[in-house]
Amino acid sequence: MAVSSAPIQHQRNRLRFARRCFIAVLVSVVLLGLVGLTAVRRDSADLLQPESLLELLIWSGFVLVVVIALVGVYSVMADFVFWEGWMRGLPDPSRLFPEEISQASIHRHYLVYLDGxxxxxxxxxxxxxxFLECLDGAIAEDTLxxxxxxxxxxTNVGLRSTTFAGWFWQRLFSLQEHHPNGLVRLICAFSVQANNVIKVGISSDRRYGPVMNYELALKIARRLGVMGFHPSHAxxxxxxxxxxxxxxxIGTAEILQQLCRVPVQVITVCGVxxxxxxxxxxxxxxxxxxxRDPVAALGRIAYxxxxxxxxxSNWNRWQRLHPLHRYPIEGMSHNGFTGPFSVTFRGAVVNAICRELERFSLKA
Structure with missing residues (x-):
């Protein structure tokens, strides 16, 4: 059945207008930042006064709030652009994997790592x-x-290569790596972190989360297909x-299970x-x-x-019907020299993951 293109064209026009507003506000923030830096360099002696320090903190906070808001708008807008099918459309899930395969892969288990x-x-x-090299060496031969x-x-690329805003992120990464001013590098790094934190928040939202979770599940399923995965053999x-x-x-697991048509298991490491x-x-x-992981503990309070x-709640109802397996590691924190990727605790984390994989295999 043919679908009228008028609503889609209307949404595209709205998107173009939103992008123009986004760019205009971004340019305004950059100009304000330049003006602020000029003022700081010109009146650097006055920064020793308490009133000047307070004013600088207020302006810095204002710029950070605007940057977070802009990144949030970009995150939501980009997700719905993809969902509307303007980026080559959504594929038919039933055609993700061919009906017949010429040669079965030697791997029956697929371990997918999602970073922080x-x-x-x-x-x-x-x-x-x-850490991943250590994990790869510890898992069974039939596990990829x-x-x-x-x-x-x-899309299956980093922020630097995204279709709609790659130019923005490339410039941001360049400033983060090479700008001589430490405050500018800090704001740029904070913007990248803010984008990812907002994506985590969107994933946990009951209204908008299913959209982004489906997109991520689709990305994982496509990558698995490239790696030789097929439901008839995995x-x-x-x-x-x-x-x-x-x-x-967790947000992607059930959707991915429907797409791949095999059981999906979830293991969180210092999970938020x-x-x-x-x-x-x-x-x-x-x-x-x-x-000693305060971030994961704070995440439990935040949710x-x-x-x-x-x-x-959804989580507690699930736990009443299914056992939750916990692998505590004494002394491990969230990151740094005592985090899960440190030399001290890397082996313990890998052992815990392998124990969970073996437990699932014995149950199956």
Whole structure:
């Protein structure tokens, strides 16, 4: 049945107008920042006065609030642009994998790693790369580790290569890496983190989360197809999410299970997640937690649906029907020299993940 193009054209016009407003506000913020830096350089001696310091803090806070708002608008707008099919459309889920395969893959289990909010590219930071190499060497031969998935963009690329705003992120990364002013580098790094934090918040939202979670599930399913996955031969898919990647994994799990037509298992490492995602069809969720991890503990407070006394919440209803497996690691924190990617605790985290994989295999 043909669909009228008038509503889509109207939405495109609205999007173009929103993009113009976005760029105008962004340019205004940059100009205000330049004016502020000029004033700071000209009157640097006056910064020692308490009144000047207070004024500088107020202006800096104002700029940060505007930047966060702009990044949030971009995040939501980009997701719905993709959902409307303006970026080559959404594929038919039934055609993600061919009906017949010429040669079956040697891998029956697929371990998909989703990084935390620090990720800005398809590649991972050095410590995370070393951790993944250690994990890859510890898993069974019939298990394939899938890495390099950017969980905070709608296409299979990093922020630097996104279709609508790649130019903006490229400039931002350049300033973050090379600008001589430390405050400018800090604001640029904060903007990248803010984009990813907002994506985690969108994923946990019951209204807009399903849109972004479907997009991420589709991205993972496509990558699995490239890696040789096929529902007729595979046994399961395991999502391993670190920090905010835990929210992305839980929010995506049930949709990915429908797309791939095999059981999906979730393992969070220092996970920060809401538990709002649809988990009715997911049987296994495990948590690797550190005894000195304040970020994961704060995440539980930020998402009150995980508190035990709210027994009607989505997360607590799931726990009453399914066992939640916890792997506590004494002394481990969220990141840094005592985090899960540190030399001290890397082996313990890998062992916990492998124990959970073996437990699932024995049950199956």
């Amino acid at each position: 909010i620090h990720q800005s590219e398809e590649c991972h930071p050095p410590k995370v790369t070393e 580790l899938v890495k390099g998935i950017e969980a905070y963009t709608i 046994a399961r898919v395991v999502l391993v999410g670190y920090s905010g990647g835990g929210e992305m994994a 997640f809401s538990g709002n995602g649809s988990l009715d069809a997911i049987e296994d969720v495990a948590m690797v937690v550190g005894s 009150p649906g995980r508190l035990p006394f709210l027994f009607l």
